[in-house]
Amino acid sequence: MINVVADVEVSGGHWIGGERVASAATFDDVSPIDEAVIARISRGGATEAHAAVSAAAASSPAWASTPPTERARLLHRVADIVEDRLERLAIVETIDNGALLRSHLRGVMPRVAHNFRFFADYLVNDLHHPDFETRGHHNHVSWDPSGVAVLITPWNAPLMLATWKVAPALAAGCTVVLKPAEWTPLTASLLADITKDAGIPDGVFNVVQGLGEEVGDALTGDPRVSRISFTGSVPTARLIARSAAANLTPCSFELGGKSPFIVFADADMDSAVANAVEQYDNAGQVCLAGVRLLVEDAVLDEFVERFLARAAAVRQGDPRDLATDVGPQISREHFERVDGFVRRAVTAGAEALLGGGPNEQLGGLYYRPTLLAGAAPGAEILTDEVFGPVLTVQSFSTEDEAIAMANGTEFGLAGVLFTGDRARAERVSAQLVAGTMWVNCFFVRDLRAPFGGSRHSGVGREGGTWSFDFYCDVKNTCTNVDRWTT
Ligand code: ADP
Secondary structure (H helix, E strand, C coil): CEEEECCEEEECCEEECCEEECCCCEEEEECCCCCCEEEEEECCCHHHHHHHHHHHHHHHHHHHCCCHHHHHHHHHHHHHHHHHCHHHHHHHHHHHHCCCHHHHHHHHHHHHHHHHHHHHHHHHHHCCCCEEEECCEEEEEEEEECCEEEEECCCCCHHHHHHHHHHHHHHCCCEEEEECCCCCCHHHHHHHHHHHHHCCCCCCEEECCCCHHHHHHHHHCCCCEEEEEEECCHHHHHHHHHHHHCCCCCEEEECCCCEEEEECCCCCHHHHHHHHHHHHHHHHCCCCCEEEEEEEHHHHHHHHHHHHHHHCCCCECCCCCCCCCECCCCCHHHHHHHHHHHHHHHHCCCEEEECCCECCCCCCCCECCEEEECCCCCCHHHHCCCCCCEEEEEEECCHHHHHHHHCCCCCCCEEEEECCCHHHHHHHHHHCCCCEEEECCCCCCCCCCCECCCHHHEECCECHHHHHHHHEEEEEEEEECCCCCC
């Protein structure tokens, strides 16, 4: 089953044990750009899930015992091919998920290659195997591959978020079954071709396509699976945790957010405003986005005025156009959900200072960048994740009030803080519940740093050593050094 998207051939089949496998049933893949059907994709179920885990389990011992330097060499080869095919990956991803071609070309796809290079190099150069001496005994810590990793990924940054899991899992010596989101199945399929061409052995990397609720349980409840890493919504995480509980399979969850973006009166206002407007990037479909603008009341009017002036220059349109800043929402269902949040907020008394509805000129799934003011404390628009181009603005008068407002949701993914006062930055950062704090910046991401969420924003951390900690069975071998006879 071959689809052609922007002149690129993309298989609609699964990738299991080094072979393309088709299901009798299929589902349509729709582009958010114009809601056209762009591909037909195999609709996997328990049979395909089982086959993929079997292939991954069968290839696990050989991959686990492949020397780290050889695993690293193969991952660099994957990165080389990603770089060779960068334009193809970028355009297919843009048509599939509606995110900007400009971002895919300049930032995202180079980063995909970097994901593989980083974890390959980290494995070889940076992963420490500590040794401890204890009263005549020697302790040695090793990182043993845990087995089969099931990786379930979302649609908002499909290949970027998939490879952010695939690369460390493969580096750690796990074999992988990747289940991409059904709204964006294409680049996972292209990644399968890339791993084949890179020489990754058959069965080490597998892809199962399908609807989460149909294929999910069979993957997450399989006793042969040693790790589950999932990025997506809180309700789905609960289902996966329940399914994984039967086998006590460790899970890593990266979930939603409702992150605060705090601006103190002493902040560099140009930078604060520029970064605030950037929260519309990817049409607001970013779990990390600082969507609650909390502004010290002394500068509220100035901030809002400058924000609106800058936001007026944001160009919405076809994401293939390199001049576009904000594209469409991922799907009709998601678009209606975003609109529902905005309508209910306005009915409840909030005022749209910007946007507030669909972009009627563009039609389709284009939702106007929106800024809402005046929402009542506790309103759902201030507590629930919208995942669209919708920001709220509120004011505060004291540091303590800002901290209380910032921490006032069930989430704890990220916090963004703008202030010129270093002591204040340290005080406030220390008190915010967040896996990542960005102080006077946003979205700077070093792969050595831990990444994840607190509260309902996630379970566990990945990145650098934390990724190996998750994908490996960490073993300590304690040896009495006086008992050798040979
Ligand atoms: P969203 O609401 O943002 O689409 P989801 O959590 O529903 O997020 O989806 C994220 C990923 O989880 C997708 O790959 C989807 O197919 C998968 N998924 C959905 N339901 C399940 C499930 N019950 N078990 C496993 N994976 C699932």
